Amino acid sequence: MTDAGPLLEARRVFKGFFGNPVLKGVDIALRPGRVHALLGENGAGKSTLINLLSGALAPDKGAIAIDGQPISRLSPASARAAGIAVVQQELSLAGDLSIAENIGLGAYPRRFGLIDYAALARGVREVCDLVGLTEPLDMPVADLALGRRQMVEIAKALFRKPRVLILDEPTSSLSAHEAGVLGRLIATLRDRGVAILYISHRLNEVQALCSHVTVLKDGGVTADRSLAGVDGEGLVRLMVGRETGELFPPKPQQRVGKVRIDVEGFSAGLVRDARLAGRAGEIVGIGGLVGQGQEDLLLGLYGAIPAKADRAEIDGRSGLPVDVAAANAAGMVYVPADRKHEGLVLPHSIASNILLPSLGRLARGGLRDRRAEAGLVADLARQLMIKGDVARPVQALSGGNQQKVALAKWLPLDPGVLLLNDPTRGVDIETKREIYLMLRRFAAEGRLVILASSDTPELVHLCDRVLVLREGLVAAELSGPAITEAAIVGAAMGVEQGEGIGRKTVQ
Amino acid sequence: MMRAKAILRNPPLLTFLLVALVWLIAGLSLRGFGAYGHLRYLLELAAVIGIAAAGQTLVVLMGGIDLSVGAVITVTAILLPLLSPAWDPTGLVGVALVLAIAVGIGLLNGAGATFLQVPPIIMTLAMATFLQGMLVLVAGGSAVTVQNPAVLLLGQSRPLGVPAGVVLWILVSACMLLLIHRMPIGARFLALGANPLAARLSGVSTTRNTLILYALSGFFAGLAGLLLLGMNRQGYVGIGDPYLLTSIAAVVLGGTSILGGRGTYAGTIPGAILLVTTTALITVVNASPGWRSIMFGSLILALLMISGREARR
Structure with missing residues (x-):
C-alpha cells in the first residue's frame, strides 16, 4: 500500500518572513495508508510547512504537488476541494454555534437553497460516532471542555471525507481516554488509505502510531526515514545533533558568588512547588516545551502575577516582591518575550x-x-x-x-537579578551573538541571569545550570557537563534517559 | 513643502492656525466680532471649557475618559453657596471644601477604574448619574445664588483689563504643560496610555497613577465649576451639562489621540477657543435654539473628522 504514489508533496520548498528564512528547501511526501510523523523543536518550521501544505501560505520557491501534479497556486479552498484537511493547534471553532453547525460549517448540505438540517444531522452523527462524541449535537461548543472541543475540531475535518489529514499536536489538550480513541481512529483511517501527517511533541505517541518520520531542524530536513527499529532515545537523537559554531561565548570556570535568589515551595500560575536558587555570576536557564510555566515562574518572581513561596530570599531580603515596583527596588528586572506588546x-x-x-x-x-x-x-x-x-x-x-x-x-x-524571557526570539544571528556576550558580561559583573528559553542550544551553550519545566513542575535540574540537548529534550518530553519511553498514552 | 508637512503633523499648531483663520475671516465679515470686548468674552467662555478639559486631557492621554466632568461642575456650583460659612469673609473655606469634594469624586472614579476594574466609561457615567440624583435631592429644583466673595472675584474681576478667569486658565495651562512635558508623572501617563502592559512591567504603577489622574480630573472640573458659578452668579441643576461634550471635543480637536498615549494640552487650548468661536458664529445666525444645537453638534462632528483623523492601531 505504501508503494502507491504520494497524495500530497512539498518539493524543495523555501519560505521566509521579512528576510528571515524559515524553510530552506524542504521535501516531504505524504503517501496513502501511512501515518507520517513531523518532528522538530519550536521554531524549526513545522507550522510554516503545514501552512504551505494546506494552501494557507504560498512557497517562495519550490512547489506543492497533489497526486504528483505540481499546483502553481494552491489556495485553502482548492486544498479543501482536493481533500486536504488540517486540524490546527489553535482551535478555530465558533463558540456560540452548536456542535453540528461547527462541524458542517462551510459545507452545509443544501435543499432548495436552504440548509438541510436533517441531512446535516445524519452526516454529523456519523463522524461524531467515529470520534466518540456523545454530546447532544445542538449543544453550543462553548459549553464543552477543551478536550471535547478538540474532538469536535477533528470531527469537522473528517466531515469533509479527507484523503489527506494533517493533525497539529492533536493530543495536547486530550485526556488519556480521548487520546486512545484518537489513536484507534487514526489507525482506522490509515487502513482506509488516508494519508496522515502527525505532529506531536509526545514521542511515545509518535512511536505507537507512526511508521515514517521527517525531522525539521532550523528549516532543513535532517531525517526522512522509516521508524522501524527506532526507540525513544533514537528519536531524541534524530531531533538533536547539529554544530553550534562560534555563536556562544566560552563558559568561564564556575566562580561561585553570594546567593542572590533562594526560593522554596514556589507557586505562581502554572508553576507548582518549585525550588530555585541562583548565585551571583551564574546564568540559570529555564527550559521545557512551550507553555509549561516558564513565563509564570519569571512573572511570579517579578511580582507581576500573584505568587507564593514557603520560603523566599532575594538578595538578603526575605519574601517575594509584592509588585513590580518592589521587584525593581530589590534589584530585579524583567525582559518579556513579546517585546512589541509587553516590553x-x-x-x-x-x-x-x-x-x-x-x-x-x-x-x-x-x-x-x-x-x-x-x-x-x-x-x-x-x-x-x-x-x-x-x-x-x-x-x-x-x-x-x-x-x-x-x-x-x-x-x-544596576540590577542584581535579570529575568529574561526568550530574549533572542525573532532576533537575527548577529544580534543574538551580541546579546549572548552581554549576558555573559552581566554574569561576570556579579549579577544573576535567569533565562527562560525555547531554544535548546542556547540553554546548553550559554547556561551554567538548567531547570527543565514540565506541566508546571521542575522535571530536571542539570548542571555542568550534564547539560546536553538530549537531556533537556528528554526531560521536557518526559523520556527518561536510558529507560526508553515513559507512560504510553496511545495504544 | 517640508514646512507645510511639519505643520500638518503638528495638531496643536494646526488647530491654532485654524482658530486664527476663523477669527480673521469672521472679524472682517461680521460687524462686532473683532471688537476687543467680544474677543475677551470669547476667551472668558473658553477658559471654562479649557479648565474643564485640562483633567479630561490627562485622562484621555492615559487611555481613559471622564464622563462625570459635567456633573462635577454642577456639584461644585450648587454646593458652594451651601458650604460657604458666614463667618469666613474671604470665601476661601467654601472654595477649599468644594474642591476637596471634587477631588474625592475623582478618587472614587479612579478607585472604581483600578480596584474594581470597571471600564472608565461606565464608572464615570454611573458616577455622573449618581451625582445628578444627589443634586436633585439636595437642591431640589431651585437655583442657588452665590455670595462667596472669592468666587465672585474670580468670575467678575478684571485685573489690568484681563478677566480673572482667563488669568486662572493661563495658570492652569502653565501647570498642565509642566506636568505633561517636564514632570516624570506626565511621561508615565503617556506610557500607560500607549501600552499599559509594557508600562506596568517597566515598574509604572497603574493603581497609583490612575488614582492621581482621576483626582486631578475631578479637581480641574471643580475649578471650572467655581469659575462658571462666579461668571453666572447663579448655580442650578444642569449648569455643567454642556461641558461634558465640549471638554472631550476640545481634547480631540487639539490632536490628542482618543485611544491614549499621544497628545498634549497645548492642543486643547486652541481646541477650546475653536469651540466657543463656533458657538458664537452659530449664535449670529438667526435660528431657533433647536436648530442651533443641531448645527453645533454637526459642526463638532465635522471638525473632529477634519482634525481627529488618526491612524488606526
Whole structure:
C-alpha cells in the first residue's frame, strides 16, 4: 500500500518572513495508508510547512504537488476541494454555534437553497460516532471542555471525507481516554488509505502510531526515514545533533558568588512547588516545551502575577516582591518575550522607552532633568550599539535593536537579578551573538541571569545550570557537563534517559 | 513643502492656525466680532471649557475618559453657596471644601477604574448619574445664588483689563504643560496610555497613577465649576451639562489621540477657543435654539473628522 504514489508533496520548498528564512528547501511526501510523523523543536518550521501544505501560505520557491501534479497556486479552498484537511493547534471553532453547525460549517448540505438540517444531522452523527462524541449535537461548543472541543475540531475535518489529514499536536489538550480513541481512529483511517501527517511533541505517541518520520531542524530536513527499529532515545537523537559554531561565548570556570535568589515551595500560575536558587555570576536557564510555566515562574518572581513561596530570599531580603515596583527596588528586572506588546511602548521614542524606569531617579526638584536624561540615553545607546536617532519611534527599529532597547532601559538600575524571557526570539544571528556576550558580561559583573528559553542550544551553550519545566513542575535540574540537548529534550518530553519511553498514552 | 508637512503633523499648531483663520475671516465679515470686548468674552467662555478639559486631557492621554466632568461642575456650583460659612469673609473655606469634594469624586472614579476594574466609561457615567440624583435631592429644583466673595472675584474681576478667569486658565495651562512635558508623572501617563502592559512591567504603577489622574480630573472640573458659578452668579441643576461634550471635543480637536498615549494640552487650548468661536458664529445666525444645537453638534462632528483623523492601531 505504501508503494502507491504520494497524495500530497512539498518539493524543495523555501519560505521566509521579512528576510528571515524559515524553510530552506524542504521535501516531504505524504503517501496513502501511512501515518507520517513531523518532528522538530519550536521554531524549526513545522507550522510554516503545514501552512504551505494546506494552501494557507504560498512557497517562495519550490512547489506543492497533489497526486504528483505540481499546483502553481494552491489556495485553502482548492486544498479543501482536493481533500486536504488540517486540524490546527489553535482551535478555530465558533463558540456560540452548536456542535453540528461547527462541524458542517462551510459545507452545509443544501435543499432548495436552504440548509438541510436533517441531512446535516445524519452526516454529523456519523463522524461524531467515529470520534466518540456523545454530546447532544445542538449543544453550543462553548459549553464543552477543551478536550471535547478538540474532538469536535477533528470531527469537522473528517466531515469533509479527507484523503489527506494533517493533525497539529492533536493530543495536547486530550485526556488519556480521548487520546486512545484518537489513536484507534487514526489507525482506522490509515487502513482506509488516508494519508496522515502527525505532529506531536509526545514521542511515545509518535512511536505507537507512526511508521515514517521527517525531522525539521532550523528549516532543513535532517531525517526522512522509516521508524522501524527506532526507540525513544533514537528519536531524541534524530531531533538533536547539529554544530553550534562560534555563536556562544566560552563558559568561564564556575566562580561561585553570594546567593542572590533562594526560593522554596514556589507557586505562581502554572508553576507548582518549585525550588530555585541562583548565585551571583551564574546564568540559570529555564527550559521545557512551550507553555509549561516558564513565563509564570519569571512573572511570579517579578511580582507581576500573584505568587507564593514557603520560603523566599532575594538578595538578603526575605519574601517575594509584592509588585513590580518592589521587584525593581530589590534589584530585579524583567525582559518579556513579546517585546512589541509587553516590553516596549512602540509608538514612543527610543529615548522615552529607555528612560521609563529611570524617570523618578533622574528628576530634580520634581522636574525632569533633560540634560541628565539625554546623557544617559546617549551613553546606553553607545554601550549597546543601538543604531539610529534616539528620537525615532521604537517601532521603526529592527527586532534585534528593539530587544536591545528593552534590555538597555534596565541597566541604569544596576540590577542584581535579570529575568529574561526568550530574549533572542525573532532576533537575527548577529544580534543574538551580541546579546549572548552581554549576558555573559552581566554574569561576570556579579549579577544573576535567569533565562527562560525555547531554544535548546542556547540553554546548553550559554547556561551554567538548567531547570527543565514540565506541566508546571521542575522535571530536571542539570548542571555542568550534564547539560546536553538530549537531556533537556528528554526531560521536557518526559523520556527518561536510558529507560526508553515513559507512560504510553496511545495504544 | 517640508514646512507645510511639519505643520500638518503638528495638531496643536494646526488647530491654532485654524482658530486664527476663523477669527480673521469672521472679524472682517461680521460687524462686532473683532471688537476687543467680544474677543475677551470669547476667551472668558473658553477658559471654562479649557479648565474643564485640562483633567479630561490627562485622562484621555492615559487611555481613559471622564464622563462625570459635567456633573462635577454642577456639584461644585450648587454646593458652594451651601458650604460657604458666614463667618469666613474671604470665601476661601467654601472654595477649599468644594474642591476637596471634587477631588474625592475623582478618587472614587479612579478607585472604581483600578480596584474594581470597571471600564472608565461606565464608572464615570454611573458616577455622573449618581451625582445628578444627589443634586436633585439636595437642591431640589431651585437655583442657588452665590455670595462667596472669592468666587465672585474670580468670575467678575478684571485685573489690568484681563478677566480673572482667563488669568486662572493661563495658570492652569502653565501647570498642565509642566506636568505633561517636564514632570516624570506626565511621561508615565503617556506610557500607560500607549501600552499599559509594557508600562506596568517597566515598574509604572497603574493603581497609583490612575488614582492621581482621576483626582486631578475631578479637581480641574471643580475649578471650572467655581469659575462658571462666579461668571453666572447663579448655580442650578444642569449648569455643567454642556461641558461634558465640549471638554472631550476640545481634547480631540487639539490632536490628542482618543485611544491614549499621544497628545498634549497645548492642543486643547486652541481646541477650546475653536469651540466657543463656533458657538458664537452659530449664535449670529438667526435660528431657533433647536436648530442651533443641531448645527453645533454637526459642526463638532465635522471638525473632529477634519482634525481627529488618526491612524488606526
